[in-house]
Amino acid sequence: MKKAPTTIKDIARILNISTSTVSRALNGQADINPTTKKEVLALVEKLEYEPNHIALSLKQRKTHIVGVIIPETENQFYAKTISGIQEIATEYGYNVMICQSHESHEIEKNSVQMLVSSQVDGLIVALSTETKNYEHFAKIYQKEFPIVFFDRICEAFDTPKIIADNYDGSLKATEHLIDVGCKRIAHIAGPQNLFDCHQRLKGYLAALKKHHLPIDEDLIIYSNFRKENVREYTSTLLDLPTPPDAIMAINDATAIEMMHIIKERKFKIPDDIAIIGFNNDYVSGYVDPPLTSIEFQALEIGRQAASMLMKELANESFSTGKKLVKSQLIIRKSSLKKH
Amino acid sequence: MKKAPTTIKDIARILNISTSTVSRALNGQADINPTTKKEVLALVEKLEYEPNHIALSLKQRKTHIVGVIIPETENQFYAKTISGIQEIATEYGYNVMICQSHESHEIEKNSVQMLVSSQVDGLIVALSTETKNYEHFAKIYQKEFPIVFFDRICEAFDTPKIIADNYDGSLKATEHLIDVGCKRIAHIAGPQNLFDCHQRLKGYLAALKKHHLPIDEDLIIYSNFRKENVREYTSTLLDLPTPPDAIMAINDATAIEMMHIIKERKFKIPDDIAIIGFNNDYVSGYVDPPLTSIEFQALEIGRQAASMLMKELANESFSTGKKLVKSQLIIRKSSLKKH
DNA sequence: CTGTTAGCGCTTTCAC
DNA sequence: GTGAAAGCGCTAACAG
Numbered sequence: 001m002k003k004a005p006t007t008i009k010d011i012a013r014i015l016n017i018s019t020s021t022v023s024r025a026l027n028g029q030a031d032i033n034p035t036t037k038k039e040v041l042a043l044v045e046k047l048e049y050e051p052n053h054i055a056l057s058l059k060q061r062k063t064h065i066v067g068v069i070i071p072e073t074e075n076q077f078y079a080k081t082i083s084g085i086q087e088i089a090t091e092y093g094y095n096v097m098i099c100q101s102h103e104s105h106e107i108e109k110n111s112v113q114m115l116v117s118s119q120v121d122g123l124i125v126a127l128s129t130e131t132k133n134y135e136h137f138a139k140i141y142q143k144e145f146p147i148v149f150f151d152r153i154c155e156a157f158d159t160p161k162i163i164a165d166n167y168d169g170s171l172k173a174t175e176h177l178i179d180v181g182c183k184r185i186a187h188i189a190g191p192q193n194l195f196d197c198h199q200r201l202k203g204y205l206a207a208l209k210k211h212h213l214p215i216d217e218d219l220i221i222y223s224n225f226r227k228e229n230v231r232e233y234t235s236t237l238l239d240l241p242t243p244p245d246a247i248m249a250i251n252d253a254t255a256i257e258m259m260h261i262i263k264e265r266k267f268k269i270p271d272d273i274a275i276i277g278f279n280n281d282y283v284s285g286y287v288d289p290p291l292t293s294i295e296f297q298a299l300e301i302g303r304q305a306a307s308m309l310m311k312e313l314a315n316e317s318f319s320t321g322k323k324l325v326k327s328q329l330i331i332r333k334s335s336l337k338k339h
Numbered sequence: 340m341k342k343a344p345t346t347i348k349d350i351a352r353i354l355n356i357s358t359s360t361v362s363r364a365l366n367g368q369a370d371i372n373p374t375t376k377k378e379v380l381a382l383v384e385k386l387e388y389e390p391n392h393i394a395l396s397l398k399q400r401k402t403h404i405v406g407v408i409i410p411e412t413e414n415q416f417y418a419k420t421i422s423g424i425q426e427i428a429t430e431y432g433y434n435v436m437i438c439q440s441h442e443s444h445e446i447e448k449n450s451v452q453m454l455v456s457s458q459v460d461g462l463i464v465a466l467s468t469e470t471k472n473y474e475h476f477a478k479i480y481q482k483e484f485p486i487v488f489f490d491r492i493c494e495a496f497d498t499p500k501i502i503a504d505n506y507d508g509s510l511k512a513t514e515h516l517i518d519v520g521c522k523r524i525a526h527i528a529g530p531q532n533l534f535d536c537h538q539r540l541k542g543y544l545a546a547l548k549k550h551h552l553p554i555d556e557d558l559i560i561y562s563n564f565r566k567e568n569v570r571e572y573t574s575t576l577l578d579l580p581t582p583p584d585a586i587m588a589i590n591d592a593t594a595i596e597m598m599h600i601i602k603e604r605k606f607k608i609p610d611d612i613a614i615i616g617f618n619n620d621y622v623s624g625y626v627d628p629p630l631t632s633i634e635f636q637a638l639e640i641g642r643q644a645a646s647m648l649m650k651e652l653a654n655e656s657f658s659t660g661k662k663l664v665k666s667q668l669i670i671r672k673s674s675l676k677k678h
Numbered sequence: 679c680t681g682t683t684a685g686c687g688c689t690t691t692c693a694c
Numbered sequence: 695g696t697g698a699a700a701g702c703g704c705t706a707a708c709a710g
Contacts (some may be wrong), residue, residue: 003482007687018697023689030690031695048478053457053460054402055687057393058702073421079412088440097456098437102423118392118434137389143342245653256625286595288627315470346703357681370682394703397686431708 006049007048015039017098026051057119057166066309067115068098069108069125069164071152077298078126081150082303085124094121101128106219109136122146122309127154129224132193146312150305153195158320160308164296165194169327170203170248173276173294175327177246178211182274186219186237186244188254197250200278204248221243230254245273246335252284252293259287259334269325274335289333296327345388347594354378355391355586360464368668405648406454408447408464410491416618416637417465420489423641424463433460440467442564448475461648466493466564468530474518485651492534497638497645497659504533509542512587512615512633514667517550519676521585521613523577525558529589536589538615543587558583559604564581569593573600584612585674591616592634598626598673613674628672640664 008026011152012019017036024030025040043049059064070078080099089096097120099111108128113136115123125137125147132157141147141157151164175179177185184294187204190197199218208215218240237244238261249255259269267273269289277284280295304323311317347365351358356375363371364379382388385417409417413657421437430436436459438450440606447467452475454462464476464486473495480486481495489501512550516524526543529536547554557579560572576583577600588594594616598608606612608628616623643662650656 004486005482006687009687020690020698021696024696026688033695036695052687054393054396054399055702056689057702058391058397058686059688059690061702063368073412073418074415076413076415079418080435082412082626095453096435097434101421113389114434117389143344145341173457216382250610253621256622260625278493281624283595283620283622286599287622333690347704347705358703359682359705360680366705372679375679393687395705397688397702398704398706400686438681461707 006047007052008049010047011040011043011049013120014043035145039165051329055317061119062121062170063119063168064093065095065097065118065120066306067111067118067120067123067256068096069101069111069115069123070093070098071101071126071128072100072104073100076281077151077296080298080300081126081305083300085306086302088306088310089305091246094310094313101131103129105130105133107274112136112140116140116145121313122148124148124150124305124309125152125154126150127152127194129191129194146309147271147307148309148312150301151196155195160305160312160319162301162305162308162323163196163199163322163325164298164301165324166199166296167203167206168324169278169294169296169329171207172203172327172329173248173292174204174207175211176292176331177248177274177276177335178207180270180274180335182242182246182337183213184219184242185213185246185248186221187248188223188233188250189261190250192222223250225250225254227254227257230257231261234258238265238267239264243267243273245337246270247273247275249277252281252291255291255293255334256283256287259289259291270337273331274337276335280330284330285332292332292335293330294327295330297325301325306317343390345386346390346391349386350379350382350388353382353671353678376634390666396586401460402458403432403460404434404436405645406450406452406457406459407435408440408462409437410440410442410465412437412504414441416490419637420572420641420644421616421639421645424645425641426638427642427645427649430514431653433649433652440470443469444469444472447459451475453485455479457654457659460652461487462615463487463489463644464491464493464556466488466491466533467489468533471532485648487644487648487651489621489640490535490629492661494534496560499644499658501640501641501644501647502663503637504663504666505538505635506665507546508617508633508635508668509539509587510546510630511542511666511668513543513546514550514584515631515670516585516587516613516674517546517552517672518617519609519613522552523555523558523581523583524552524585524587525560525583526587527560527562527572527589530563531561532644539587562589564589564593566593567595570600571595573597577601577606582612584608584676586612586614588614588616591618591620592632594630594632594673595626597620598630609676613676614672619669623669624671631674632669634646634667634669636664636666644648648650 006332025037150161162337189201279292280293284291347361364376432538440447492500528540616632619632623630
């Protein structure tokens with residue numbers, strides 16, 4: 001169906017020169033007769049010749065493609081992250097191939113394999129919720145395949161890792177709630193195998209400890225990101241003999257849903273219950289009451305992850321530590337309890 | 340840095356057989372000695388051999404990659420669309436390479452060129468806002484390069500086109516507003532070079548006409564998707580001698596922002612001004628008041644676009660008409676004016 | 679059942 | 695300044 005594209009060979013044949021000459025005309029550096037060069041360039045223009053990246057890749061054993069594996073594009077955070085990655089990759093002449101794990105370990109594994117088979121030059125990864133076993137990465141890590149983890153990182157390997165400062169964000173948020181007078185702060189904790197979720201719980205606990213507040217296990221809910229459970233655990237919290245006077249939700253989307261349920265149950269936000277989300281989604285300023293949230297610099301995290309990989313691919317540098325990207329508490333009405 | 344991967348040649352050398360035999364062992368069909376086959380497979384396993392897609396692509400002149408160009412991954416609609424595309428592509432053994440135009444004609448043009456150079460087998464495209472000239476597509480269309488447009492389609496070419504039924508959605512939404520007694524319905528119209536925005540305006544006008552309501556040019560705002568302008572045009576509308584009694588926003592995000600501004604100005608929603616968004620974002624049910632919105636089946640649109648392309652690539656079928664995917668009006672409080 | 683050969687589109691020595 | 699030849703990893707037509 002598709003017409004065969006023009007190749008370097010076509011150009012050579014028409015001009016009665018060799019393919020090497022055409023190649024040289026195209027690439028510059030080498031000695032070449034300016035006249036020949038002009039002729040080639042003219043024909044290239046006319047025939048709309050486009051170099052075949054595949055052939056180049058095979059030859060150079062470098063595709064200039066980086067593979068990206070993220071949980072979901074629908075997640076604003078990862079969507080932004082992708083933009084940051086693409087921005088930097090483009091700058092370095094790289095393309096990006098994106099796979100979504102949809103939080104499945106199996107799909108993640110297949111994606112790694114497929115991307116490696118596709119000869120991507122490196123991988124940028126945020127782990128799926130399900131992933132507790134890292135063999136699929138170990139395999140390529142051993143072969144010194146360049147990998148950068150971000151956000152949902154894997155600590156088992158000495159690779160660059162870029163993370164939002166969830167610990168600090170969570171700590172600050174908890175302290176803010178304590179500041180406004182909250183004493184029973186509930187924390188909806190995500191899956192603890194995920195680095196970021198674990199850090200948030202740690203930040204929360206650290207804040208309680210620092211301010212000499214007791215840890216009440218009833219106020220810590222271990223959940224996942226599925227929306228199905230929100231109503232259930234929200235009820236559980238509200239039905240406690242002494243309900244919480246503040247809640248840190250797992251993200252803004254569920255915070256907003258929780259607010260809805262809390263209002264149904266006739267609790268006042270923030271006076272009865274203050275609430276804080278994570279991620280600072282674009283709508284959070286417009287819900288009622290406007291939602292306090294912790295903002296992570298998704299774009300910047302993407303950029304940094306890509307930068308790390310680009311530098312590694314260029315053999316420029318290789319850092320294996322965790323790099324923290326600052327998070328910021330955006331205070332709005334939902335947490336401003338009078339006291 | 341990276342260790343050289345195992346090739347078919349390595350396997351052949353170790354087993355003292357030819358590469359063709361290895362290839363045959365791997366690919367099945369041809370006659371091959373079961374013992375040889377077993378040996379090969381065992382070694383493949385042991386050496387963690389992965390076929391090199393690049394070599395295959397060069398050989399077969401088919402990469403099994405489809406290129407996707409969308410405005411923004413941050414846009415929920417396109418994010419979902421991507422998932423639909425990937426779902427079907429994966430099913431057919433294809434991979435997906437995603438580019439964002441960020442609404443820039445220039446970037447879109449470069450992306451087309453880059454994807455074609457990368458030898459993608461086909462293209463799935465939603466145009467950028469800026470794109471008013473289609474030469475970059477004309478060039479490859481002439482060469483019979485398979486393209487499918489969706490959502491922001493280009494009518495100039497006989498390619499498959501998948502669109503959400505914006506006309507019908509907009510018509511129904513407008514009629515709903517008329518039903519609840521609105522007489523001065525404002526329509527925030529997107530860039531009219533974009534097919535979907537144009538359809539929406541047409542649906543709106545058709546509904547007014549059908550119900551014998553006058554068309555007031557003051558109530559039609561021509562805008563773009565940038566949030567910077569929301570406050571300005573909302574004020575323009577509210578400052579009219581007779582402000583509108585209903586507003587159809589350009590999407591849910593801006594509808595939510597408009598609601599915020601409208602409430603600041605002490606208008607009641609929906610009694611003074613009813614409001615409807617487009618896209619039915621996940622939060623729309625949780626804002627105050629919950630937002631009526633038109634839902635498009637983004638996932639389904641992505642799936643259909645990918646299906647069309649896959650079928651074309653398999654030479655199975657080739658349809659060039661526009662395919663409409665149904666939209667649905669989700670009625671919530673923001674439009675339920677008492678009357 | 680298996681090996682040999684050629685070639686996908688391109689670059690890059692090595693000659694001339 | 696240019697051409698011939700080899701090769702990137704793989705498959706497929708053709709022998710045998």
